[in-house]
Amino acid sequence: MKDKGKDLEKFARKMSKEISGRVEERALMKRYTSFRIGGICELMVFPKNREDLALVVEMCENQGLAWKILGRGSNLLVSDQGVDEVLINLQEGFKGVESGGKGLVKAEAGVRLAHLVKLCQDEGLSGLEFCAGIPGTVGGGLKMNAGAEGSEIKKVVTRVEFHRYPEGVYSRRQKELRFEYRSLELREREIILGAEFELRESDPREIRARILEYLRSRRQTQPIQWPSAGSVFKNPPGKYAGKIIEELGLKGHRSGDAQISELHANFIINRGRAKATQVLELIELIREKALREKGIRLETEIEVIGRENG
Ligand SMILES: Cc1cc2nc3c(=O)[nH]c(=O)nc-3n(C[C@H](O)[C@H](O)[C@H](O)COP(=O)(O)OP(=O)(O)OC[C@H]3O[C@@H](n4cnc5c(N)ncnc54)[C@H](O)[C@@H]3O)c2cc1C
Structure with missing residues (x-):
C-alpha cells in the first residue's frame, strides 16, 4: 500500500512536469461535488488543452491507472473512502465558447451550462433556456442528456467532438449518437471534448423571461x-x-x-x-x-x- 502511494507520488511529479495544466494530489472530493460529500481522490489532473488531455490519458494507460472525467460533480455521490481512479477535470482548460452565426454555438466540455445559457441569452439564441439552474458542465450535460421543462440536450445538439485513446479526436453528428433518458451512450475511454448546438434566433428579453421563470419554479419546487x-x-x-x-x-x-x-x-x-x-x-x-x-x-x-x- 505504501509502495503504491510512493509510485503514485512519482507519477504525479512526472505528470506535473510533462503537462502544462495542473496536478492536484489528495484532492478533497467534498470540494468537487455539489453534494459536498466524498473522501480523497489521490490524483486530480486539470489538462490545459487537447494535447495535455491526450498526454494525461496516455500516461495513465501506460501506467495501468484507471481514470475518469469529472465535470462539476453535480450528478455524483462519491464514497467516503475516496476514489482510486485518476480524475481528469476539464474545467480549467476546456472553457471555450463561440457563436458562429446562423444560430450555431460551439462550447467546450468544461464550460458551465449556466455560462452557456447566459451567452445564448445575450446573443438572442433560444433553445437552451431549460438548462438554467442545472449546475453541470457541457460535458456532463451531454453525458447525462440533461433535461428539464420538457426539453433535453439531445434536442439542441447537432455534433459532438470526442477524444478516445488511442485513436485521437473525431466527431459525430447527433443522428449517430445514442441518447436516452438521462444518458448518452459512450464507448469505453470516450471523452467529450465539446459540442455544437443549433438554436433559434429570438428576442433576448423573451429568452431572459423564460430563464427567470424556470429559475423561479426551481426555487419553489427544489x-x-x-x-x-x-x-x-x-x-x-x-x-x-x-x-x-x-x-x-x-x-x-x-x-x-x-x-x-x-x-x-x-x-x-x-x-x-x-x-x-x-x-x-x-x-x-x-x-x-x-x-x-x-x-x-x-x-x-x-x-x-x-x-x-x-
Ligand atoms: C440542484 C441540482 C439540480 C439539478 N437539476 C437537474 C435537471 O433539471 N436536469 C438534469 O438532467 N440534471 C439535473 N441535475 C443533475 C446534474 O446537474 C446533471 O446531470 C449535469 O448534467 C451533470 O453535469 P456535471 O458536469 O456536474 O457532471 P458530473 O456529475 O461531474 O459527471 C456526470 C457523468 O458525466 C461524465 N462526464 C462529465 N464530463 C464528461 C466528458 N467531458 N466526457 C465524458 N464524460 C463526462 C462523468 O464521468 C460522469 O460519469 C441537477 C443537480 C443539482 C445539484
Whole structure:
C-alpha cells in the first residue's frame, strides 16, 4: 500500500512536469461535488488543452491507472473512502465558447451550462433556456442528456467532438449518437471534448423571461439552498419518482445529516456533515419500500463512484 502511494507520488511529479495544466494530489472530493460529500481522490489532473488531455490519458494507460472525467460533480455521490481512479477535470482548460452565426454555438466540455445559457441569452439564441439552474458542465450535460421543462440536450445538439485513446479526436453528428433518458451512450475511454448546438434566433428579453421563470419554479419546487446531486432516481415511465417517494411517506426521513427533502422527495440533501453511507442508506430504504409496497423498481439517476465503503 505504501509502495503504491510512493509510485503514485512519482507519477504525479512526472505528470506535473510533462503537462502544462495542473496536478492536484489528495484532492478533497467534498470540494468537487455539489453534494459536498466524498473522501480523497489521490490524483486530480486539470489538462490545459487537447494535447495535455491526450498526454494525461496516455500516461495513465501506460501506467495501468484507471481514470475518469469529472465535470462539476453535480450528478455524483462519491464514497467516503475516496476514489482510486485518476480524475481528469476539464474545467480549467476546456472553457471555450463561440457563436458562429446562423444560430450555431460551439462550447467546450468544461464550460458551465449556466455560462452557456447566459451567452445564448445575450446573443438572442433560444433553445437552451431549460438548462438554467442545472449546475453541470457541457460535458456532463451531454453525458447525462440533461433535461428539464420538457426539453433535453439531445434536442439542441447537432455534433459532438470526442477524444478516445488511442485513436485521437473525431466527431459525430447527433443522428449517430445514442441518447436516452438521462444518458448518452459512450464507448469505453470516450471523452467529450465539446459540442455544437443549433438554436433559434429570438428576442433576448423573451429568452431572459423564460430563464427567470424556470429559475423561479426551481426555487419553489427544489431544495436548492442545500447541497445535493439533484434528482436521485430516474422517473419510471409515466410516473414521477418524487411522487412515489412522497406516497411512501418518506419525505423528511433522515440518516444522520442526509435527509429526503421535505420540498421535493426525489432530492436527498446534505444538511451539514452527511456521509455517502448515510445517503446510500436512504437510497436503499426508498428502493426497498418502493419495490415492496408498490412493485416499482427505482433506478438511480445519480452515479455512485469511489472505493466501496467498508
Ligand atoms: C440542484 C441540482 C439540480 C439539478 N437539476 C437537474 C435537471 O433539471 N436536469 C438534469 O438532467 N440534471 C439535473 N441535475 C443533475 C446534474 O446537474 C446533471 O446531470 C449535469 O448534467 C451533470 O453535469 P456535471 O458536469 O456536474 O457532471 P458530473 O456529475 O461531474 O459527471 C456526470 C457523468 O458525466 C461524465 N462526464 C462529465 N464530463 C464528461 C466528458 N467531458 N466526457 C465524458 N464524460 C463526462 C462523468 O464521468 C460522469 O460519469 C441537477 C443537480 C443539482 C445539484
